Amino acid sequence: MKTIDTRFGEVEYDPSNVLHFPEGLIGLDQLKHFLVMPNKKDGPLFWIQSVDDPAFAFVVTDPTQFFFDYLVVPDTKEREKLGIDENGACFILAIVSISPEKKISLNLSGPLLYAPETNRGLQVILEDARYSTQTPLPEIEKK
Amino acid sequence: MLVLTRKPGEGIVIGDNIIIKIIEMKSGGVRIGIDAPKDTKIYRHEVYERIHQENIDAAAGWDLNDLDILSDKLADRTSKK
Numbered sequence: 071m072k073t074i075d076t077r078f079g080e081v082e083y084d085p086s087n088v089l090h091f092p093e094g095l096i097g098l099d100q101l102k103h104f105l106v107m108p109n110k111k112d113g114p115l116f117w118i119q120s121v122d123d124p125a126f127a128f129v130v131t132d133p134t135q136f137f138f139d140y141l142v143v144p145d146t147k148e149r150e151k152l153g154i155d156e157n158g159a160c161f162i163l164a165i166v167s168i169s170p171e172k173k174i175s176l177n178l179s180g181p182l183l184y185a186p187e188t189n190r191g192l193q194v195i196l197e198d199a200r201y202s203t204q205t206p207l208p209e210i211e212k213k
Numbered sequence: 214m215l216v217l218t219r220k221p222g223e224g225i226v227i228g229d230n231i232i233i234k235i236i237e238m239k240s241g242g243v244r245i246g247i248d249a250p251k252d253t254k255i256y257r258h259e260v261y262e263r264i265h266q267e268n269i270d271a272a273a274g275w276d277l278n279d280l281d282i283l284s285d286k287l288a289d290r291t292s293k294k
Contacts, residue, residue, distance in 0.1 A: 077277065078277070093254075095268050096261065096264045096265050096268060097261065097262070097264065097265025097266075097268060097269075098265065098268055098269070109284070110281060111280075111281050111284040111285065112284070113283075113284030113285065113287055114284070114287050115280055115283060115284050115287065117280065126272050127272060127275075128268070128271050128272040128275070129271070129275060129280060131287075147251055147252055165267070165268065165271045166271065167267065167270060167271035167274055168274045168275055168279055168283070169274070170274075172279065172282075172283070174283060177264070177267050177268075177271060179260070179263070179264065180264035180267060180268070193264075193268075195256055195260060195261065195264055197256075197257065197260055203263050203264060203266075203267035204267065
């Protein structure tokens with residue numbers, strides 16, 4: 071077991087549970103190793119803690135729970151980087167941000183691909199005008 | 214920054230395997246062709262910068278308690294679908 075000092079306090083982790091992002095995040099290529107923090111509450115949000123920079127942690131969610139038609143399919147090159155073949159499972163995660171008014175939005179133009187088989191991840195850029203780095207959650211109809 | 218003047222049809226070679234060509238100039242824009250190895254990541258600069266900045270901002274905005282509060286709200290919401 072190893073430990074790092076984070077905003078969650080001292081975190082002990084098993085190096086074999088570390089998610090590996092071989093290219094880091096976009097513009098932050100020094101951040102290659104992450105931990106999924108255990109959640110205190112059930113829910114769709116998860117803390118991801120950087121191992122390389124203990125001050126860096128962010129929140130992700132499964133965007134398809136909120137945007138039903140959101141689809142990201144990794145291409146051959148991306149599958150190669152994730153270490154999976156065309157049958158390997160690949161999940162899509164979106165980075166969640168919170169405004170000072172406590173409204174949350176999802177970064178749908180820079181999603182993360184995650185391959186559970188290899189524990190590897192990759193941030194990709196979608197140049198699709200429908201998606202923004204701060205896409206607000208769709209409004210829910212109030213009955 | 215290295216600044217070079219090129220005309221349409223001319224190009225630049227970067228390293229051993231990247232070629233950038235000026236295709237044409239049209240209505241204030243410059244069309245550029247790029248030949249590079251498949252694994253070279255190529256993005257429009259402003260798109261790349263936006264995602265870089267959002268990665269930093271998204272990590273900075275959270276308070277530890279926010280997640281618990283929002284988890285309750287969202288759990289309710291996702292279970293309804």
